[in-house]
Amino acid sequence: MKIKRYFAADMRQAIRMVRDEQGPDAVILSNRKVDGGVEIVAAVDYDEALVQKMAVADEPRRAAPLPPSVAEPAAGSQRNELFADAVASALQSKVPVTATGTAAVSRPVPLAKIEWSQDPALLGMREEIKTLRGVLESQLTGMAWRDQSMRHPARAKLLQRLMQLGLAPALCRQLADQVPYEHDHEHHWRHALGLLARQVRVMEDDILTRGGVVALVGPTGVGKTTTVAKLAARFILRNGPSRVALVTTDSFRIGAHQQLRTYGRLLGVPVHVANDAAELRTVLDTLHDKQLVLIDTAGVSQRDMRLAEQLGMLRQGAPRVKSYLVLSATAQRAALDETVRAFRHMELAGSILTKMDEAASLGEILSVIVQQKLSLAYVSDGQRVPEDLHPARANKLVSRSVALMQGNNHEIPEEETLAEAFGRMVS
Numbered sequence: 001m002k003i004k005r006y007f008a009a010d011m012r013q014a015i016r017m018v019r020d021e022q023g024p025d026a027v028i029l030s031n032r033k034v035d036g037g038v039e040i041v042a043a044v045d046y047d048e049a050l051v052q053k054m055a056v057a058d059e060p061r062r063a064a065p066l067p068p069s070v071a072e073p074a075a076g077s078q079r080n081e082l083f084a085d086a087v088a089s090a091l092q093s094k095v096p097v098t099a100t101g102t103a104a105v106s107r108p109v110p111l112a113k114i115e116w117s118q119d120p121a122l123l124g125m126r127e128e129i130k131t132l133r134g135v136l137e138s139q140l141t142g143m144a145w146r147d148q149s150m151r152h153p154a155r156a157k158l159l160q161r162l163m164q165l166g167l168a169p170a171l172c173r174q175l176a177d178q179v180p181y182e183h184d185h186e187h188h189w190r191h192a193l194g195l196l197a198r199q200v201r202v203m204e205d206d207i208l209t210r211g212g213v214v215a216l217v218g219p220t221g222v223g224k225t226t227t228v229a230k231l232a233a234r235f236i237l238r239n240g241p242s243r244v245a246l247v248t249t250d251s252f253r254i255g256a257h258q259q260l261r262t263y264g265r266l267l268g269v270p271v272h273v274a275n276d277a278a279e280l281r282t283v284l285d286t287l288h289d290k291q292l293v294l295i296d297t298a299g300v301s302q303r304d305m306r307l308a309e310q311l312g313m314l315r316q317g318a319p320r321v322k323s324y325l326v327l328s329a330t331a332q333r334a335a336l337d338e339t340v341r342a343f344r345h346m347e348l349a350g351s352i353l354t355k356m357d358e359a360a361s362l363g364e365i366l367s368v369i370v371q372q373k374l375s376l377a378y379v380s381d382g383q384r385v386p387e388d389l390h391p392a393r394a395n396k397l398v399s400r401s402v403a404l405m406q407g408n409n410h411e412i413p414e415e416e417t418l419a420e421a422f423g424r425m426v427s
Contacts, residue, residue: 002044003029009037018042154181158188165405166363167196168333171370193398199370200394203350203377207292207324208235211243213284215295215314217346218326219339223354225250226383227326228296229263233386235292241268243291247283249274249313250298260296263385277316284318295321314346322349324377327368329359336368348374353392356381360408362401 004022008014011031018026022044030041155176162172175192207214208231216224232244246269248260257273264271272287274280280295287293295318314321323346327336351374353365369376379397382388 004042004044006040006042007034007037008040011038011040014038014040152181154185154188155179157185158192161189162192165401166361166367168364168367168371171196171367193402196366196370197394197398200366200397201369201373201375202392202394203375205377205391206350207231207322207377208238211235211292213293213295213318213321214349215297215318215321215323216326216352217297217314217323217343220298222326222328222331223380224326225259225263225296226385227352227354227378227380227389228260228294229267230380230386230389231378232263232267232269232292232294234389236267236269237386239291244269245287245290245293246271246296247274247280247287247293248272248296249280250296277313280313280318281316323347324349325351325374327351327353327365328355329353329362329365330355331365333364333367336365337372340368340372340374344372350375350377352376352378352380354380356400357388359404361404362397363405366397366401 006014006017006021008017014031014037015028018028018040022042026042026044028040028042032039158176158179159172162175163169167175175195178195179188179191181188214231216228218224228246232246235244244267246260246264248257248271250257250260257271261271272283274283284293295314297314314323323343325340325343325346325348327339331339351369353369353376356362356379359365368374376392376397378389379392380389
């Protein structure tokens with residue numbers, strides 16, 4: 001068996017040199033990039049048994065049978081150059097070469113993982129195929145949507161209107177699938193809204209009627225501190241200020257304590273600060289006689305490393321706490337989903353929706369509440385304390401969502417948007 005090393009500007013030229021000089025029976029043993037191009041080591045009169053024997057003798061732990069594909073011809077009538085490129089990538093090694101350019105195998109050829117060639121032509125082909133695939137998928141989804149629209153025009157019209165409401169495509173389809181299409185469109189629309197309202201889980205007025213130790217958690221800027229003040233004020237109206245206490249664990253924001261202390265002075269209730277789990281346990285022990293203790297936690301992004309620290313503080317310092325996740329109606333659906341997942345392991349008692357007065361649409365938050373199976377306790381639609389806090393009511397939320405859609409003249413989704421949303425959801 002004789003081995004020869006070839007140098008060329010690229011892999012295709014190197015393979016062609018092997019084919020022209022050694023013929024279609026040559027075997028590619030290795031290839032590597034070098035200055036100015038590539039290097040290929042090829043063998044003629046390939047003896048697989050000899051190579052295996054030498055490999056076992058020299059390095060038993062690394063010995064392994066060569067893959068059958070390596071012994072394939074470098075070129076031929078039934079092999080194209082793409083196959084040759086893949087074969088050339090099968091083995092990576094250096095083989096000693098004499099001055100004449102040939103040498104016998106003096107040590108085993110180590111096996112390596114087969115990798116796709118980095119030949120620019122192949123890379124360009126991959127990108128072109130990826131682009132064509134995207135175009136084809138786009139055309140197929142458009143065709144699927146048009147087919148659905150022709151076969152079920154009433155259903156297609158309802159899907160369009162539900163999307164206009166701002167609901168997630170999956171939820172739109174779920175609702176549309178449950179509507180019996182036996183009447184006019186307005187009846188279908190009202191039926192779908194009724195189904196939506198039934199899927200929005202709401203809670204009783206538990207915080208204000210049962211009390212306990214309640215913590216409001218959630219990302220920064222959603223209005224937790226103001227919501228704490230609203231809940232405290234409503235409870236005071238029913239039971240008086242002596243039964244309420246406020247606690248803050250927010251040691252991150254400058255002036256965070258002062259904001260809650262201001263509310264405390266206005267409401268006539270004490271405000272305590274806890275900087276860690278031990279302090280929180282001590283504070284809660286001193287407040288055991290209070291009917292309602294509201295804990296205002298630090299606003300931490302769902303991606304912030306300090307989130308685990310804050311949640312751990314609550315678990316260790318207030319094991320009997322009931323945690324309510326505060327969400328803003330102005331947030332995007334992707335951010336809302338991410339937030340819910342980040343706080344989900346706290347075994348949330350419920351959720352509170354804020355900033356409804358600032359939202360242009362309620363479809364996204366309604367989608368999250370339904371799809372994440374959250375229980376909604378209260379909604380807030382302004383800064384007034386406590387007037388702008390209300391117990392959650394599913395029908396009112398859905399009605400308000402429709403009113404926002406009509407009042408803001410939400411644009412009807414274009415055909416391309418509907419095709420992208422529903423074209424892959426073949427009936």
